[in-house]
Amino acid sequence: MRQTIAIVLQYRVAIILALTLTVSGLIVPGYLSETTLSLGLDRAAAIGLIATGLTVLLIAGQIDLSGGAIFALAGIVSTILQPSLGILPAALVGVFVGGLCGAINGGLVVGLKVNSLVLTLATMLIFRAVAHWITNSQPVTGTDIMFSLTMAQIYLDIFSIRSALFIVCIILLHLWLTRTIAGRNVFAVGSNATAAEESGVAAGRVVFFGFIFAGSLAGVAGVLQSLVTNTGSPVFGSELTVAVIAAVVVGGTRLEGGRGSALGTLGGVLTMAALTMAMEFQSVPAYLQQVVSGLILILLVVLDRTVHTRGRAAGAIPLLVTQNPITTGGKP
Amino acid sequence: MGKDLTLVREEIKPEMGSTDFALSMKGITKTFPGVKALSNVNFAVKFGTVHAVVGENGAGKSTLMKVLSGSYQPTSGTIEVGGTEARLRRPADAQALGIRMVHQELNLVPDLTVAENIYLGRMPGRWGFLDKNEMLQKATAVLQEQETAIDPQEILGNLSISQQQLVEIAKAYAANPRIIVLDEPTSSLSEHETAALFRILRKMRDAGIAIVYISHRLKEVLEIADEVTVLRDGSMIETRPIAGISASEMIQLMVGREVSNVFPKSPAKIGEPVLRVNSISDGANFRDVSFDVRAGEILGLIGLVGAGRTEVARAIFGLSGIVEGTLTLNGKDVVINSPAEAVKAGIAYVPEDRKGDGIIPGMSIRENISLPVLRSLTTFGWIRGKADRTLADQYVKQFSISPPDPERRVNLLSGGNQQKAVIAKWLAAKPSVLILDEPTRGVDVGAKAEIHNIIGQLVANGMAVVMISSELPEVLGVCDRIVVMRDGQASPPIDRQDLTEERIMALATGEEVA
Numbered sequence: 001m002r003q004t005i006a007i008v009l010q011y012r013v014a015i016i017l018a019l020t021l022t023v024s025g026l027i028v029p030g031y032l033s034e035t036t037l038s039l040g041l042d043r044a045a046a047i048g049l050i051a052t053g054l055t056v057l058l059i060a061g062q063i064d065l066s067g068g069a070i071f072a073l074a075g076i077v078s079t080i081l082q083p084s085l086g087i088l089p090a091a092l093v094g095v096f097v098g099g100l101c102g103a104i105n106g107g108l109v110v111g112l113k114v115n116s117l118v119l120t121l122a123t124m125l126i127f128r129a130v131a132h133w134i135t136n137s138q139p140v141t142g143t144d145i146m147f148s149l150t151m152a153q154i155y156l157d158i159f160s161i162r163s164a165l166f167i168v169c170i171i172l173l174h175l176w177l178t179r180t181i182a183g184r185n186v187f188a189v190g191s192n193a194t195a196a197e198e199s200g201v202a203a204g205r206v207v208f209f210g211f212i213f214a215g216s217l218a219g220v221a222g223v224l225q226s227l228v229t230n231t232g233s234p235v236f237g238s239e240l241t242v243a244v245i246a247a248v249v250v251g252g253t254r255l256e257g258g259r260g261s262a263l264g265t266l267g268g269v270l271t272m273a274a275l276t277m278a279m280e281f282q283s284v285p286a287y288l289q290q291v292v293s294g295l296i297l298i299l300l301v302v303l304d305r306t307v308h309t310r311g312r313a314a315g316a317i318p319l320l321v322t323q324n325p326i327t328t329g330g331k332p
Numbered sequence: 333m334g335k336d337l338t339l340v341r342e343e344i345k346p347e348m349g350s351t352d353f354a355l356s357m358k359g360i361t362k363t364f365p366g367v368k369a370l371s372n373v374n375f376a377v378k379f380g381t382v383h384a385v386v387g388e389n390g391a392g393k394s395t396l397m398k399v400l401s402g403s404y405q406p407t408s409g410t411i412e413v414g415g416t417e418a419r420l421r422r423p424a425d426a427q428a429l430g431i432r433m434v435h436q437e438l439n440l441v442p443d444l445t446v447a448e449n450i451y452l453g454r455m456p457g458r459w460g461f462l463d464k465n466e467m468l469q470k471a472t473a474v475l476q477e478q479e480t481a482i483d484p485q486e487i488l489g490n491l492s493i494s495q496q497q498l499v500e501i502a503k504a505y506a507a508n509p510r511i512i513v514l515d516e517p518t519s520s521l522s523e524h525e526t527a528a529l530f531r532i533l534r535k536m537r538d539a540g541i542a543i544v545y546i547s548h549r550l551k552e553v554l555e556i557a558d559e560v561t562v563l564r565d566g567s568m569i570e571t572r573p574i575a576g577i578s579a580s581e582m583i584q585l586m587v588g589r590e591v592s593n594v595f596p597k598s599p600a601k602i603g604e605p606v607l608r609v610n611s612i613s614d615g616a617n618f619r620d621v622s623f624d625v626r627a628g629e630i631l632g633l634i635g636l637v638g639a640g641r642t643e644v645a646r647a648i649f650g651l652s653g654i655v656e657g658t659l660t661l662n663g664k665d666v667v668i669n670s671p672a673e674a675v676k677a678g679i680a681y682v683p684e685d686r687k688g689d690g691i692i693p694g695m696s697i698r699e700n701i702s703l704p705v706l707r708s709l710t711t712f713g714w715i716r717g718k719a720d721r722t723l724a725d726q727y728v729k730q731f732s733i734s735p736p737d738p739e740r741r742v743n744l745l746s747g748g749n750q751q752k753a754v755i756a757k758w759l760a761a762k763p764s765v766l767i768l769d770e771p772t773r774g775v776d777v778g779a780k781a782e783i784h785n786i787i788g789q790l791v792a793n794g795m796a797v798v799m800i801s802s803e804l805p806e807v808l809g810v811c812d813r814i815v816v817m818r819d820g821q822a823s824p825p826i827d828r829q830d831l832t833e834e835r836i837m838a839l840a841t842g843e844e845v846a
Contacts, residue, residue: 181460185453196453200453
């Protein structure tokens with residue numbers, strides 16, 4: 001019995017996803033059709049790509065709130081540069097801008113030894129402001145609407161380019177986190193940065209590259225969004241950050257660092273997307289959708305606690321990245 | 333075991349140069365702005381020896397070790413490792429030369445496995461991909477060699493503190509070091525586990541490793557060390573072979589004065605029983621535990637780690653449930669379901685894990701002390717600043733907390749002074765029963781005597797004290813009666829006069845002595 005519970009808890013995300021799909025399939029007509037699913041997957045991909053990057057950061061004990069702003073900025077840059085550079089080079093520059101934003105985040109967090117929650121809150125405002133500034137707060141339009149249609153095409157009956165990219169990224173990240181030494185070091189840094197540092201793991205470098213990775217993926221997501229819509233807008237992605245964090249946490253990655261998985265994030269992203277889709281099909285009002293998402297989040301966090309409190313001091317209040325020596329400058 | 337040695341270690345003697353000295357630090361001086369932490373210290377350790385470093389907190393032991401580990405740069409002086417002059421600019425430099433530290437504060441990663449912790453920073457692999465099998469094999473070999481029954485695949489956070497300590501030592505050992513520095517390695521180990529640790533240390537010593545052993549426990553120093561260096565006030569007082577030095581001589585060298593009795597017990601009038609524990613069980617960790625503690629009495633609660641001592645204390649304090657049995661406080665049966673109820677009933681508990689449970693590190697001494705009694709210091713919900721300050725001043729003075737600044741953040745104090753602040757915090761609540769869990773763990777001789785003094789004052793004023801301790805001399809010196817626990821069961825309280833260290837160990841381990 002106890003073992004069954006343990007297994008259920010371990011695969012809670014997969015189970016909840018399966019339940020969501022089954023229940024939705026039963027009550028929502030046409031829900032489990034290829035069109036619906038491929039559409040849902042495509043929409044999940046934007047959140048998913050940012051969530052993939054954030055997973056690494058959360059495991060390393062950091063957080064990035066600026067993902068949504070990077071998303072908008074990268075999209076704008078890639079759209080504005082289309083006439084002068086051509087679509088693909090402009091897209092690459094957009095991704096590079098995402099990576100650069102990540103490097104700014106990481107450089108400041110590591111260099112100034114500041115809390116990443118506060119720092120990326122600040123850069124979120126700044127990146128967003130820059131996005132408004134260079135566009136005069138107006139949406140910008142790309143050069144080739146036909147290219148957007150290619151981007152939105154569905155392959156193998158289910159994958160769009162970006163949903164395929166999201167899945168590939170998740171699988172690669174999963175292999176990297178579980179099979180490589182560098183991947184293990186990310187967990188070590190998130191779990192106890194001091195110990196990792198003293199064991200010869202360059203904790204600062206791990207965090208720095210984590211931010212670059214997260215920024216680049218937010219950039220990729222933003223560029224793809226702009227290509228699909230043939231538009232770059234300074235308000236794109238403004239509600240994404242919270243949804244992304246929710247999806248990663250639903251996937252079992254811990255906000256305090258040291259624990260998490262890429263496949264969990266995949267499950268979290270798909271669960272949130274499946275729920276949203278089902279509720280939209282049933283014309284559930286948007287505010288009620290948010291309530292349901294919130295409740296799911298609470299449920300999973302409580303389950304997570306049940307799994308992991310065995311053998312640990314019960315009642316300990318998780319501290320959001322505050323006990324990380326990288327962000328507190330070595331002071332407890 | 334011996335034949336496995338080659339599996340995890342290469343021979344270390346060659347390429348060492350032609351010296352017997354693994355380490356030779358000459359004329360080390362380290363000044364911080366305004367403070368001279370080390371002054372012209374000479375310190376040399378031979379290969380294949382255990383070299384103890386003793387001294388009160390603040391004597392410069394940790395500064396010296398930080399210089400050795402590359403965390404601090406000496407202001408002047410030279411360091412030779414294996415006969416070659418070395419510059420240790422970063423911890424990585426020291427590690428490259430085969431110097432490994434085992435810290436008092438565990439430096440492990442709770443969410444990784446034991447094997448991953450042992451090889452953290454040096455995991456085996458190819459093309460960046462981790463070779464899990466090789467890592468597991470090597471870790472198993474190292475743990476086996478150390479005769480520890482720890483599963484290398486267990487998540488580290490699930491181990492007990494003492495097991496984690498052993499993993500930390502295995503980690504240092506697996507790095508194939510020339511010099512291992514152990515800082516208070518036994519502070520979380522029971523006597524049993526300490527004996528196991530000493531077997532490991534002797535094995536490492538016999539393999540030619542130089543071991544630097546920092547400890548407050550002089551008895552252990554006498555047992556394990558070949559040589560001892562005494563530091564006092566940042567200067568090296570003396571290095572001597574262990575043969576021909578006694579504990580009292582070491583203490584004398586450390587404090588620079590004669591200390592007649594390490595464990596002063598001020599006589600107190602023993603009164604009526606205050607707390608009576610009537611065959612309590614928690615259904616898991618202990619069963620059928622009974623004892624009473626009287627006003628003016630210090631009752632020792634002793635046993636090996638895992639015997640259930642702390643669990644009994646936590647249950648009495650309402651931190652965990654009692655499934656059977658009752659508590660009688662001042663003649664009345666009481667039911668305690670939470671720490672808040674315990675405090676209200678007049679029971680206070682100073683936990684073992686000072687950092688985790690006892691103090692709030694970011695708050696000042698004053699804020700920590702007044703925390704449990706804040707309500708009584710308020711008028712219509714507003715804290716009366718003056719009453720708050722008076723209370724803190726009183727305890728800072730009474731316990732001679734140093735530095736005597738109530739506004740100092742408590743995590744900036746030394747271990748002994750933190751402990752005093754924690755005790756003060758609970759005294760402010762004016763309890764009739766005070767439970768102290770390892771109150772002198774990891775504090776130096778001077779602070780230990782002061783803490784014993786404080787406890788002595790408290791019982792002289794009629795308080796009943798239950799003291800959990802792993803140090804037999806301390807328990808025998810301080811306590812009036814002693815309860816020995818083994819595997820969750822408790823002996824009846826035994827008068828101190830009827831006990832010896834050997835007798836207690838026999839009761840605690842269940843091994844009868846002849």
